[in-house]
Amino acid sequence: AQKITQTQPGMFVQEKEAVTLDCTYDTSDQSYGLFWYKQPSSGEMIFLIYQGSYDEQNATEGRYSLNFQKARKSANLVISASQLGDSAMYFCAMEAQAGTALIFGKGTTLSVSS
């Protein structure tokens, strides 16, 4: 069965600090994709970063990087130099089979303070 686990219900960080949001996944498929989305209080899901199972390099997008450890089945999101606008809910998601769309974790609420 496909599953995403996010064990941190909430994280607190100060501006300009780095923060790591944890994500572990479970799948028996060899080809899969891992995604991180940000959901502000407005509700819209904003795509942040993607990692394919065959990608050898960790994905990076600006202040976001994905620490992909395939053997441990983890795909942690690292946000460098946090900003107040980063305060939101963050979801890790996986797509492992065609027709199953995205499977989401329960999310982590990130709060950034000044």
Add this chain to the structure above:
Amino acid sequence: DAGVTQSPTHLIKTRGQQVTLRCSPISGHKSVSWYQQVLGQGPQFIFQYYEKEERGRGNFPDRFSARQFPNYSSELNVNALLLGDSALYLCASSLVFFLARMNTEAFFGQGTRLTVV
């Protein structure tokens, strides 16, 4: 370019009623997926359509149905509404229906917040 648009943004319905939610994908996107997000939880997959055909279905009762039109827009219908159907309903569009194979992402709309009373 316009993003994914959903209508209405908010909706209040009574138990037992029926509701139709609408989604217009990004121009050129042929895949539309629907998700239900209950407060405090991650989105749960309901349906996926690609080229007007159903390509996937999540673990939801038959009260939930959907379709995709020739212009790739989509509707989600929920019959016999229950209090537990109160949620944010999200629509996502993408170029393909298997994101991982094409190294691409899904783009989400702002959602329809349904309240059943």
